[in-house]
Amino acid sequence: MTEFLTHYIEPDWIAHFLVAAVHCGLILGLVVMAAAAFTWAERKVAGRIQDRLGPTRVGGRFGWLQSPADGLKLLAKEDLVPAEADGPLFRLAPYVSFCTSFAVFVALPLSNDWVAQRLDASVFFLLAVAGLEVFGVILGGYASGSKWSLFGAMREAAQVVSYEVPLGLCVVIPVMVAGTMNLVTIGNMQSGWFVNWMIFHDPFMFITFWVYCACAMASVNRAPFDLAEAESELVAGFLTEYSGFRWSIFFMAEYASMLAVCLLASILFLGGWNGPVPITSWLGLTHDVHPVAGFVGDLLGFANILAKGVLGVIVMMWARWTLPRLRIDQVLTMCLKYCIPLAAAMFLGAMGWTYVIRGGLSDMDEPTPVVQSGQSVSLANHQEGGR
Amino acid sequence: MNLLFEPVGLAHYLVVGAILFVTGVVCMATKRNAVGILMGIELVLNGANMNFIAFATPGLRADEGLSLGLDGHMVALFVIVLAAAEAAVGLAIVLSFYYNHLTVDVDEAEELKG
Amino acid sequence: MEAINWHSCFFLLFAILSCGFAVAVAVSDNIVRMAVYLIASLAAVSGLFFLAGADFVGAMQLMIYVGGTLVLLAFGVMLTARGPLVKIATGGGQWVLGAMLGGGLLVILLQAAFSVEAWQRPEVTPEVAQGEDLATAAPLGMGMMGIRVDQLDETDTVKRGGMSGYLLPFEIVSVHLLVALIGAAYLARARRPAHLVQSGDGGKGDRRPEGGDR
Structure with a gap:
């Protein structure tokens, strides 16, 4: 992606920043979405374990808008x-x-x-x-x-x-x-x-x-x-x-x-x-x-x-x-x-x-580092799937 | 020298190490809080470590063959490990001192003065 | 426009962070703030380690130093810093002495750092700056075991004998750590603070509280 962008965008550093920003954005999206989903899931799980329903009203049947609603409430609170x-x-x-x-x-x-x-x-x-x-x-x-x-x-x-x-x-x-x-x-x-x-x-x-x-x-x-x-x-x-x-x-x-x-x-x-x-x-x-x-x-x-x-x-x-x-x-x-x-x-x-028992139960390929003469440690990299 | 466009050399890393070392020494010399002195020691050790790592990196100097290589990394690792031990023992001494004197001011430790 | 050297750029960033926070540690009087500055400084130093191609040492720095030692120090700060004890001011004379000592030392060290021509700049762009994958963990581990995989092409047998790995130092360090652990646990074991000790119960606990007949 870096090569692709540096091809089109003139000063290199803007392209680099763009790439970094996309990476950060993806991870941040994952983290924030996960946090929101887990807040909701925590309430549901807790509810079920305690023989309740958990959130049911906010945003339809399963209360799936509970996390955004919570977030809004927290944002509006006094700091x-x-x-x-x-x-x-x-x-x-x-x-x-x-x-x-x-x-x-x-x-x-x-x-x-x-x-x-x-x-x-x-x-x-x-x-x-x-x-x-x-x-x-x-x-x-x-x-x-x-x-x-x-x-x-x-x-x-x-x-x-x-x-x-x-x-x-x-x-x-x-x-x-x-x-x-x-x-x-x-x-x-x-x-x-x-x-x-x-x-x-x-x-x-x-x-x-x-x-x-x-x-x-x-x-x-x-x-x-x-x-x-x-x-x-x-x-x-x-x-x-x-x-x-x-x-x-x-x-x-x-x-x-x-x-x-x-x-x-x-x-x-x-x-x-x-x-x-x-x-x-x-x-x-x-x-x-x-x-x-x-x-x-x-x-x-x-x-x-x-x-x-x-x-x-x-x-x-x-x-x-x-x-x-x-x-x-x-x-x-x-x-x-x-x-x-x-x-x-x-x-x-x-x-x-x-x-x-070298390979273990599952007949795994020998994965220990192999020291070859004149070489640094070569690691068993990218094994083929499916044996 | 414009640092944004030219590659840094070994000397730049050494400058960082020197500044860390000196601030650590000043910290040790001026602080009266025993925990502060421990922090100064950590800074000094990090300054030394910085130099070890810099000397271990071959790409930073014109005479590449002379770099420490893995030995530098190894010594830095030992320094880090021993610093942890030093901090644990130092902190134990500080706590013991605190229990006995109810302060961590090292100027209060004067029982052994003649 | 000249291409930006990212290695130098990040070096500058981390160097400014680590040195700035280190100076802040030295000049601050508040012990809690000092701990925070120290954490920031050491984390920036680990960034410099990553930059210099020592990824394993950098991770070790983050894990042991920042994650272990400094948590310990912060713990010590919390145990000992109460109210007025947070700030123990340093006298002006000591500051002058300390600054003179530090300034002299800095001049000597900087002179040493810039004295060798070959150290000023690399001949080629460092490999690290080109984004190559670093792999120091496995060679370091083998070195600890006594096998130097990075020196296998060294032909001089005398030299090879001299760099036969670090098994013995590794063992010594581990025993040292064990001793330090036991010693620290012994030293810091919970005793009753001096102000709670009844006078006259004799023995070890019978220390005078602060402000005795000094």
């Missing part, structure tokens, strides 16, 4: 900054949260060729940027100048720093099996039937997936781990002093990071953009056949990964409305005494498994 608050930091905090959870999507591949920025260490970049979201919460909590907010922020800091360790360990396991940190390569390794998915690679990986789920839920502050908010003890935690639009930005950030960890889980464990059945390779929807066919294949892949991600988010909602909130000591106990040892044991197990 309060408490007198005790540290004004600039208080105003800045929601944007820090949102920008970081938005930046996660920069390196997150959404289909075989659909990724805004190809990074070799994209898994690592994702984890790193996702870990920064905590700063918005800490800043907001501290700058509010309220004791409830401060408690919320301190809990958040303790919780996120602790849960980054098991989360990182869980992510390292598929990375180790795949032999690369490049998410596009990891996703393409799992093409073919669903038995090729990482989660079915070996029994340790299967357990790792569930540990990852728990840690991911904790790292994005969802119930039962939403100690930073904890409305039964801390009024609303770090959100106590926020109102109107800034509050809604915090929520958009939360939904965006929920979607991000779920998409990451689906790439690392659940085959990413590869469906359970290798339909795209049967139909010949690859770029080798025809660009349009490749585009359709990518579109199918995008639908696939989005379905998996949304399913993950709905499971998170299910957990929120089903499980009671843990206490802060229980949260940290679970991380330090259960998740970390379990993840470490799974790491050792998966390492032993790949050492003893």
